[in-house]
Amino acid sequence: MILLRLALKSLRNRQTSTLLTILSIAMSVTLLLAVERTKRAAEEGFTQSVSQVDLLVGARTGPLNLILYTVFNMGSASNNISWESYQEIKTLPEVAWTIPYSLGDGHKGFRVVGTDENFYQHYRYRGQKNIEFQDGGPALDVWDVVLGSQVFDKLKYKIGDKVVVAHGVTRGEGIQMHEDKPFRVVGILKPTGTALDQSLYISLYGMEAIHIDWKTGAAPTQENTIPQNYLSKENIKIGPITSFFLRTKTRIETLTLQRTINNYESEPLLAIIPGAALGDLWRGLSQIDTVLKLISLMVLFVGLAAMISTILAGLNERRREMAILRSLGAGPARLTALLVFESFLLTGLAILTGVLLNTGMFVLLSDWLESQFGFYVVGQMFSPTDYLYYFSS
Amino acid sequence: MIKIENLKFKYPSSSQLILDIPKFQMKKGEKIFLYGPSGCGKTTFLEVLAGINSPLEGIVEISGCDVTKMSASEKDQFRADQMGYIFQSFNLIPYLNVQENITLPLYFSSKKRTRVSAANENKKTTEICKLLGIEPYLTQPVTELSVGQQQRVAAARAIIGQPSLILADEPTSALDFNHREKFIKLLFALCNQHQTSVLFVSHDRTLEKLFDRSLSLHEINISSKVDEDAL
Structure with missing residues (x-):
């Protein structure tokens, strides 16, 4: 309970850096989700050109x-x-x-x-x-x-x-x-x-x-x-x-x-059978798929690196605060719990922001994307890669 | 209260002993003024007592428990339960208000918590703050208080939960003389309620007459004597 209160107050105290951290993680989440979705949209736009035909x-x-x-x-x-x-x-x-x-x-x-x-x-x-x-x-x-x-x-x-x-x-x-x-x-x-x-x-x-x-x-x-x-x-x-x-x-x-x-x-x-033939054709163009996957992975990597570095930078800033809490009797386990909790809170918020940004963006822009690029926001909202990202964060 | 025998301490990076104290004792409820020039090892001595620094050898017994035989986490717990520490730089948490700062130790020590229950917390805090004259500021952020007021918040934080020993590391260096004396008197008034011992270190001897006993670190620490002779 006290940890929760401390974490929240501490984060609020460092509003600017907290917001920046959340924003930077949220951006990489958004980017990753966007790449993933673009990939799925490209694939579906192609392979689903005609459906319900035998x-x-x-x-x-x-x-x-x-x-x-x-x-x-x-x-x-x-x-x-x-x-x-x-x-x-x-x-x-x-x-x-x-x-x-x-x-x-x-x-x-x-x-x-x-x-x-x-x-x-x-x-x-x-x-x-x-x-x-x-x-x-x-x-x-x-x-x-x-x-x-x-x-x-x-x-x-x-x-x-x-x-x-x-x-x-x-x-x-x-x-x-x-x-x-x-x-x-x-x-x-x-x-x-x-x-x-x-x-x-x-x-x-x-x-x-x-x-x-x-x-x-x-x-x-x-x-x-x-x-x-x-x-x-x-x-x-x-x-x-x-x-x-x-x-x-x-x-x-x-x-x-x-x-x-x-x-x-x-x-x-x-x-x-058109579905099968279209699928074959898309697999024939598998290089596109590979490139998009590679971009996804790079985004994931950069996102994680950014997240870790911002959290570590935050830690350094707070060394004194940690020392004070330690002197008041907060053991290493509780301090670790505090930091882990804070990081979870940050990443949780960031992922939420990212997902909202991503969803909001696609909802707002889908008409424009459709008319300008014939790009359709389709398919499931989340793919396994997304879950992988949440998990690793 | 405190019993020290053959305490030897040096920092890992240095070859010279900083502390070499054959014998030191302190009675329960006693208020000791320990002075010495800057850099003679006063803070190091307090840190050894608090279990923050571990000595090379010797016995450091506080309330009948030998601190040197404890594991790191036991030391942490023992410090939280038995002691209150007042720092030279106060070390208040800037984003908590006065009350939150004062009650913080209660959340990290189950012993202190049993002495001041959650239901009793507000009453006890108000009581201490009334005595220290900072009651009107309870809900204010500590950063908005004057240095003297922050000092008293730090003292209140050290005293809450009835520790048996208060270690004070030059807490008055930022105050003028009148305020120092007033502060010490208030601190003692609080300590006398529960027979809390106070070990107060300072380089400034103007306050020594207020204490039960006053001694120089040189009197008990042989290593600094050797040092001085060499000079």
Whole structure:
């Protein structure tokens, strides 16, 4: 009891140095937690780009290639899936729903994805998160287009603005434009912190409509051009798509279904489990992980060193005080208890401050981090490394 | 009260004996004034009595217990239970108020605590402070008191819990003559309540007439005599 009182009064007496000590330890705790969290956020932002999907199906290629071009707009598709095969797989009894992706066109450096209503309804990222609109609604009609949040931020289109799609280019400036068939902005997505933000979304009908008179693979001549107002959902027959996401009714069937699709006879297809492939890819980039871990460790080391040095410096200051207490009969054990108690109090307060700082910072800045860097504060609040730090303190 | 035989002491770093006291005795309740020039070993002598310094050889018996035979922690406990120490520089804890400073020894000695129970603590402190004239300052920080008042706080801290021996190391050096005399008288008034012995060391002999007995450290310490002869 007396120790508690002495410790508190003594700490209050040395307010400035106490506060500085707490602050310096709190800073290193904050830094460590921030590094840890950034690490987790980077990993989750990457591996959780698409979730609650059991299979990703595309033309036969490498699993990495399939996931790279479908999810991250890197590389390009080697082949398409015929509409008939897609329909056949889609209607298999074990399939709950599918999200088709038709790729290949772009707009001012962003890719254009042709998809259907299932995308807005079923696409999930980072666990449970679904697609939301900051303005407008889904692109279901032939000439509708929805903007990803980064597209909106960069191009500043409003609802109702006209968008012309470039042919065959998913990055950079296009050469051939579908100028005769402009789209109209009907919706803008909320930021997701995934590759979703960097795309424009049209319907499969729209994707088919702009290519309807390109059957030879080149731009139509004047006389072959079919005017935009001639086209409607009824007279467009949707052709091949690039890939699709698939969800089974009971997840147990995933592996059987994967084998079925991989052995599909009418055309060569590849089905992969996206979560596993993304995890593999992240591990492939394991150097990033190692570097972040190394930074974490260094921060931990510096933090501990700072803490020990401030506490030792404090001890030296208090030699006289200790001598007085000793002369009044406080034995070495009680003095040690006093100092240990003080250190615990300091580190306890410091860790608390650090955690609060860290949490407060992320809560306050998360919107800004999201919008500026697509950096999402996600995952559990504390990781084993954090506990290690508390323990060692 | 105190019985010393063949006490020899030197600091580890020096080759010369600082204390060599064949015989010294002090009766219970006696008030002894011990003088000597600065650096002759007065403080060292008090520290040996308090068990802070350990002698090379000899017997240092206080209240019938030989201090030299105790372990370090036993010495700490014995000092806390049996003695009150008044330092030259008072050694008050700056961040505690007057009352907290005075009652501090009660928390480190179970013997002193049984003599002044927690329930009795405030009453006893007020009583001592009334006698010393520092009662109005009980809740003030010690740093706001005058030197004379701080001195009396240090005395109150030494006397609380009825130690059998008070060791005072030039506690009056910061006071003027009138205040010194007044302080000693107050201290004795407190000590007489419970027959507390006082060993008071100083280089200034103006106060010696107030004590039961006055002696020079040279009279009992042979080593300093040798030293003086050499000079």
